[in-house]
Amino acid sequence: DAGVIQSPRHEVTEMGQEVTLRCKPISGHDYLFWYRQTMMRGLELLIYFNNNVPIDDSGMPEDRFSAKMPNASFSTLKIQPSEPRDSAVYFCASRAGGTGELFFGEGSRLTVL
Amino acid sequence: LAKTTQPISMDSYEGQEVNITCSHNNIATNDYITWYQQFPSQGPRFIIQGYKTKVTNEVASLFIPADRKSSTLSLPRVSLSDTAVYYCLVGRYNQGGKLIFGQGTELSVKP
Numbered sequence: 001d002a003g004v005i006q007s008p009r010h011e012v013t014e015m016g017q018e019v020t021l022r023c024k025p026i027s028g029h030d031y032l033f034w035y036r037q038t039m040m041r042g043l044e045l046l047i048y049f050n051n052n053v054p055i056d057d058s059g060m061p062e063d064r065f066s067a068k069m070p071n072a073s074f075s076t077l078k079i080q081p082s083e084p085r086d087s088a089v090y091f092c093a094s095r096a097g098g099t100g101e102l103f104f105g106e107g108s109r110l111t112v113l
Numbered sequence: 114l115a116k117t118t119q120p121i122s123m124d125s126y127e128g129q130e131v132n133i134t135c136s137h138n139n140i141a142t143n144d145y146i147t148w149y150q151q152f153p154s155q156g157p158r159f160i161i162q163g164y165k166t167k168v169t170n171e172v173a174s175l176f177i178p179a180d181r182k183s184s185t186l187s188l189p190r191v192s193l194s195d196t197a198v199y200y201c202l203v204g205r206y207n208q209g210g211k212l213i214f215g216q217g218t219e220l221s222v223k224p
Contacts (some may be wrong), residue, residue: 035214042215048211091157100147100162100206101147101162102149103159106156107154
């Protein structure tokens with residue numbers, strides 16, 4: 001298996017632009033998580049899905065952030081409009097139900113100017 | 114959710130055994146304890162998971178006392194490549210649920 005695949009790996013954009021981050025979880029995993037990591041706040045859980053259904057989005061900072069999982073093999077995290085404080089590394093992770101082993105992607109490093 | 118507390122940083126030398134302790138006083142009956150390792154510019158990587166007593170795999174051991182209010186990750190004979198951030202997580206994996214990362218412990222291994 002190729003592991004969790006995220007794209008893009010790096011994105012530089014200007015304030016006010018829309019940003020879409022993409023994630024392909026490991027086949028057969030029924031949980032998908034989006035995390036954000038910064039030096040100041042560490043690893044923050046934004047939202048997680050179970051069987052494509054959002055279960056808890058209490059970590060989503062504000063309405064500018066939205067996440068979808070239209071099918072078991074694809075998820076997106078969208079920021080619209082983006083702001084400089086959104087600059088961070090965004091990680092997607094997946095796991096199979098009944099285990100605690102999260103598999104992380106390589107992350108998407110977002111810089112908002 | 115059970116809150117976890119770890120030392121912010123630790124130093125060690127190559128070849129030494131390193132023990133990192135995590136406190137989780139509010140752990141629930143169905144919670145498991147899991148440790149992750151993160152290198153710079155990479156996502157965290159699973160190391161080991163346990164429920165009680167002792168668990169050992171090819172890279173680490175996890176010691177959990179009877180009251181389960183703490184756990185200790187033991188890394189035998191560390192090398193420079195073990196320099197990383199180590200996170201302790203507590204969660205009810207069997208019933209889904211959040212997996213929250215704490216501040217982690219930054220381990221620095223010196224030659």
